[in-house]
Amino acid sequence: MRIVIAEDSALLREGLVQILHKFGHEVAAAVDNAPSLLAAVRDHSPDLAVVDVRLPPGFKDEGVQAAVALRQEHPDLAVLLLSQYLEADYAAELLETGSAGAGYLLKDRVGDVLDFLGSVQRVADGGTVIDPEIVRRLLSRRRGHSSARALTPRETEVLALMAEGRSNAAIATELKVSHAAVAKHIGNIFEKLGLHSTGAEHRRVLAVLAYLKR
Known part of the structure; x- marks a missing residue:
């Protein structure tokens, strides 16, 4: 599976890259801001984008808005949002953009590697994953x-x-x-x-x- 990551925390970004590589996935690009995410998806045509909800420059909802824009431009793109915060509106906004796989997880879930990888696969396969919390x-x-x-x-x-x-x-x-x-x-x-x-x-x-x- 080809994946693009957008995460402003260098530590978490590198951790995601290592986890995904270890389990056989290709990380085509790992970026730290919304404009770079948009460019990376256009350049690499990934199967899945893993996106932080809050990205530079404003650290508000840039990641969500970039994900919504990408789904409008690439309807078959699966998107998994990661966040430190519980915001059901973000989950609903992403799901309403199309029928491709979509997910919204708290970043704490990444710590359970197998559970996280299961969510990645479920979203890439066209499923829906909303953090039970x-x-x-x-x-x-x-x-x-x-x-x-x-x-x-x-x-x-x-x-x-x-x-x-x-x-x-x-x-x-x-x-x-x-x-x-x-x-x-x-x-x-x-x-x-x-x-x-x-x-x-x-x-x-x-x-x-x-x-x-x-």
Whole structure:
């Protein structure tokens, strides 16, 4: 897999390069700012861009805006955003730009190398990965709402795994339950949250994020 990295921290940038190289991926470019990211993607046509949310020169949302611009220019480009902060809006903004793989992870996740590599592969394969901590934090804010309170502990677990982009089969394996049980839990979640179920993975995750942000 050919990858372009945009990360302003030299230490983390080099760490990402080493991890990805070690596990057989090609890092075509590793840059530290948004303009260089745009140029690198145009020059190298990567399969995946790993992008820090906040990049020079403003250290606000330059990485997100660059990622959105790249997805408009290259609809098949998979993008994995990394951040120190929990910002569900950034995740939603990226997911709304197209159907290619997309993800939003906290930088702490990079420390679990195998988990991080699994997320990289899932996004590159066209899947969706949203850090489960985002779902947990947002859900905790919604606890006063009757529909959020109605979720059982198991349904909350399933909801977090859905946001990670896990398939029904993967959720069943993780929780050691049957596929039928997972389907039932997901049906209950959508009913309790007042959401319409859909087979489209991005839209399923977007529906969850939209509800939790309300």
